Amino acid sequence: MRGMADYKYNAWSVQQLQDEILRVRMINLEKEQELCFTLTEKAKLKNDHSALAFSYTFLADYYLAIRHNKECIAYLSRAKSLSEAMHYDELLVRIYNFYGMLCNSIYDEITALDYYLKCLDTAVKLDDVILMATAYNNIATCFDLKHNYIEAINYYQKSYDLLRAGKKNTAYSKAVSLTNLCNCSFKLQRLKDVQRYLACFQSIDQKEFVEGMELLYEYCKFLVGYLKKDTSCYRLADGMLDLQKRVENRLLVHQIITNICDLFLDRDECSYAQSCLEILSDINKDDDLKSKKELQKLIVKYNEKFCSKEEQRKAYRDFYKIILAIEDMETDDYSAGLSAKMELYRSKAVQVDLEKENQLLEKLMSQDDLTQISNRRCFNNAMTNPILMQADIVAIAMLDIDYFKEYNDMYGHQMGDQALIEVGNVLRSIEKSGHIRAYRYGGDEFSIIFLNQCEDEVKRILQLVKARVLDKKIPHAASHTGSVLSLSCGYAITHDKGGDFTQLLKEADTALYKSKELRVRR
Numbered sequence: 001m002r003g004m005a006d007y008k009y010n011a012w013s014v015q016q017l018q019d020e021i022l023r024v025r026m027i028n029l030e031k032e033q034e035l036c037f038t039l040t041e042k043a044k045l046k047n048d049h050s051a052l053a054f055s056y057t058f059l060a061d062y063y064l065a066i067r068h069n070k071e072c073i074a075y076l077s078r079a080k081s082l083s084e085a086m087h088y089d090e091l092l093v094r095i096y097n098f099y100g101m102l103c104n105s106i107y108d109e110i111t112a113l114d115y116y117l118k119c120l121d122t123a124v125k126l127d128d129v130i131l132m133a134t135a136y137n138n139i140a141t142c143f144d145l146k147h148n149y150i151e152a153i154n155y156y157q158k159s160y161d162l163l164r165a166g167k168k169n170t171a172y173s174k175a176v177s178l179t180n181l182c183n184c185s186f187k188l189q190r191l192k193d194v195q196r197y198l199a200c201f202q203s204i205d206q207k208e209f210v211e212g213m214e215l216l217y218e219y220c221k222f223l224v225g226y227l228k229k230d231t232s233c234y235r236l237a238d239g240m241l242d243l244q245k246r247v248e249n250r251l252l253v254h255q256i257i258t259n260i261c262d263l264f265l266d267r268d269e270c271s272y273a274q275s276c277l278e279i280l281s282d283i284n285k286d287d288d289l290k291s292k293k294e295l296q297k298l299i300v301k302y303n304e305k306f307c308s309k310e311e312q313r314k315a316y317r318d319f320y321k322i323i324l325a326i327e328d329m330e331t332d333d334y335s336a337g338l339s340a341k342m343e344l345y346r347s348k349a350v351q352v353d354l355e356k357e358n359q360l361l362e363k364l365m366s367q368d369d370l371t372q373i374s375n376r377r378c379f380n381n382a383m384t385n386p387i388l389m390q391a392d393i394v395a396i397a398m399l400d401i402d403y404f405k406e407y408n409d410m411y412g413h414q415m416g417d418q419a420l421i422e423v424g425n426v427l428r429s430i431e432k433s434g435h436i437r438a439y440r441y442g443g444d445e446f447s448i449i450f451l452n453q454c455e456d457e458v459k460r461i462l463q464l465v466k467a468r469v470l471d472k473k474i475p476h477a478a479s480h481t482g483s484v485l486s487l488s489c490g491y492a493i494t495h496d497k498g499g500d501f502t503q504l505l506k507e508a509d510t511a512l513y514k515s516k517e518l519r520v521r522r
Contacts (some may be wrong), residue, residue: 009038014051017042021058026065026172027210029248033062041442044365045378047179052364053082057091060098064105065249067283067291072102078364093122093131100138104145105251106290113142130170133162137177138285156180160200171208175201179216182260186223194223194519212249215240219256226263234272238263241275254283254291261298270306277302289326296322366441379439382449383505389498395450395458395505397491398512399465404444406478417454419474419485420444426468430461447508455493462489488516 009017017039024031036059040331063072076098083091100115114221120135140155160177163170178201185193198220209217218240225233237260244253261276277298284295296319304317306393374382388394401407401423408416420440427438427446434451441447448465450458466487474485490511492504 001259010037010042012038014039014042014046014048018051018054021054021517025058025061025115026212026249029065032058040369044375045380047365049082049086050088050363053079053086053088053091057094057098060095060516064098064101065251067104067105067250067254069102072098076102080153081208089122089126090128093126093128093135096122097131097134097138103321104138106139108290109142113139116142126318129162129166130168130173133159133166133170133173133177136162137173137180140180143321144180144184149187153181153184155351155453156184166440169208171204172210172213174204174357175216179220181222182220187435189227189309191224193485194220194227198224209328212247212252215243215247215252215256218243219260222260223337241272241279246278251282254280254491256295257283258298262301265298265301265305268305272303273298273302273306284299289322293319293322293326309370368424373424373425373427373446374437374439376439376442379441379447379449382437382439384499387451388501390448391451392497393450393493393495394450394499394501394504395453395455395491395493396501396508397450397458397462397489398441398505398508399446399448399462399487400488400512400516401444402481402516403476403479407476410478419433421486423487424473426472429468430465436461450493455463458491458493465489488512490515500518 005137012020017035021032021035021039024035036055039051039055042048043055056075060072060075063069063075073399079091080095082088083095083505096115096119100112100119103109103112103115116135116138120132120139123131123135136155136159140152140159140478143149143155143376144152156177160174160181163174163177177196181197182194182201185197201220202218204213214462218236222233222236224230225236240256240260244257246252257276257279261273261280264276276297280295280298284291296315300312300315300319303312307315320436366381368375382388401419404416404419407419423446424438424440429446430436430448435453436451437449441446448461450461453461466489469487470484472485476483476485479486490508490513492507492511494504515517
């Protein structure tokens, strides 16, 4: 997870960023995330609500693909709030679709179907063939998961027919529809139908293959081999178990490997089933309980076939614990699917007045999504606020994390994000309404504006911030200033009412870099 924009895209326009996000989604997930965070910052600086809703929608898409449900729901909620307030139907159709996919991923198919029908209605209203095909595909998935394969094939076929008749390059979407048609036909033991859909897959130009499509294609070939009881299915399985390592879309991997695992268990293939379970266990490491339940069912099946009575009893106990935990979760209204449904319908059932809508929009535009403190746009507005002009004393401080690039390189961007969150928590703790406010300036840079605080107080607060970050004892072996994460800071102060605050900011920035140079020399 990366919580920072990639500044190599800063020169891109909003439209360029949006076009590239649409191009790379499901092909290069890391790039999709980088582009979305860049668009988020640009949208907030430009006060562009549409671009912000777009970036939130596709951040939800990214987190859905990597199975981070908590982050997915957070961004879907933000995207929905903006899109409903501003009537962005083109985004709402995608948001409903992503909500449905989220619910399907946690096995809440009835709720998912509600979202997909909303998605279909909106897609028909927009006359968007691609989105209509997506909605049909996902409606079919609801029947598929309930083992109504004949009804599922009906809707998968509608999806594929729309895509085939369209003029746009929809190779990936066609591949998904054809794989689903193969899978349902396989469940019905219809070998000729599976072979027919595989032939349609083979007609797709391999030059159009993108990330994930090869895995889908190999899976369809595997199904043919399995039905024919051909030994080629083992060679194909070996290839898929290796290929999945290079597929970033772990939701796709999870779906395919789950199916393969179940089939190998039916054939008493211990080593293949074990390999599949290891992959699934890794994917489900931090996942929701309902996904863990489905995995544990496979583990129980494996233990019944290949393990001792004691190991079987342990598998049953673990399954029972998961069932109890799910019951507790549902009792506490903690189900992610239920929460998502309630969130969607609450906004429809409750009429929000315009003032509250505007307050929500202003909060979204002014807050940094990662650290939850004020953002660069809010800082820029503060610099021209009359309150600043009227203050007797104004101080601006600039802070950044020492050797943060090296920290990211050593510990990874997810830990880098967590470090930024911890610094944000410290900065929130020293804020004082009307007098001291902290901002995320960009990347690992932060700023603080002090109003009517004497210089000794400014120094005290900055020392307190640095000390509290040190007290967190976040390991930083790549730092040249110590063994734990630390901050450098610089400030500038003026007693001139209505002074040149742009110059004051430059002086604070200069003081920061002098402070860093001094630490390096030491």
